[in-house]
Amino acid sequence: MTARNKPSRSLKGVRRQYRALCDRCGSKYYNWQLRDEWTGLMVCHGPSTNDCWEPRHPQDFLRPVKENNKLPWTRPEPDDVFIVGCSISSSSGYADHGAAGCMKAGWEPGGPNMSYEDFATIYG
Numbered sequence: 001m002t003a004r005n006k007p008s009r010s011l012k013g014v015r016r017q018y019r020a021l022c023d024r025c026g027s028k029y030y031n032w033q034l035r036d037e038w039t040g041l042m043v044c045h046g047p048s049t050n051d052c053w054e055p056r057h058p059q060d061f062l063r064p065v066k067e068n069n070k071l072p073w074t075r076p077e078p079d080d081v082f083i084v085g086c087s088i089s090s091s092s093g094y095a096d097h098g099a100a101g102c103m104k105a106g107w108e109p110g111g112p113n114m115s116y117e118d119f120a121t122i123y124g
């Protein structure tokens, strides 16, 4: 019998003994046969009981390791670089079909009036 489940004594040395129910199995025991469990229940413990008391599992006390997801060094993303060039679709001579700076008035891509310079511009 451990010191924890010995009957309690009052100041005058008289053993205070009473009956109480185990919170888990519901059986009636003396107060010194019940023990406070980590769940907050008063459960029976020791010989001649149902021994409902259970210790808390050691893995309940494990703490997760903090993850370090930071990279050792970083640099800012560079600004976007736009390559401006004229293509066959941006060089159209029709209104609202070409790109600013690339349009050629009266020019019809691939048409019968296509010059050698225009062909070289398009097809390299």
Ligand SMILES: [Zn+2]
Pocket: 022, 023, 024, 025, 026, 027, 043, 044, 050, 051, 052
């Ligand atoms: Zn019990």
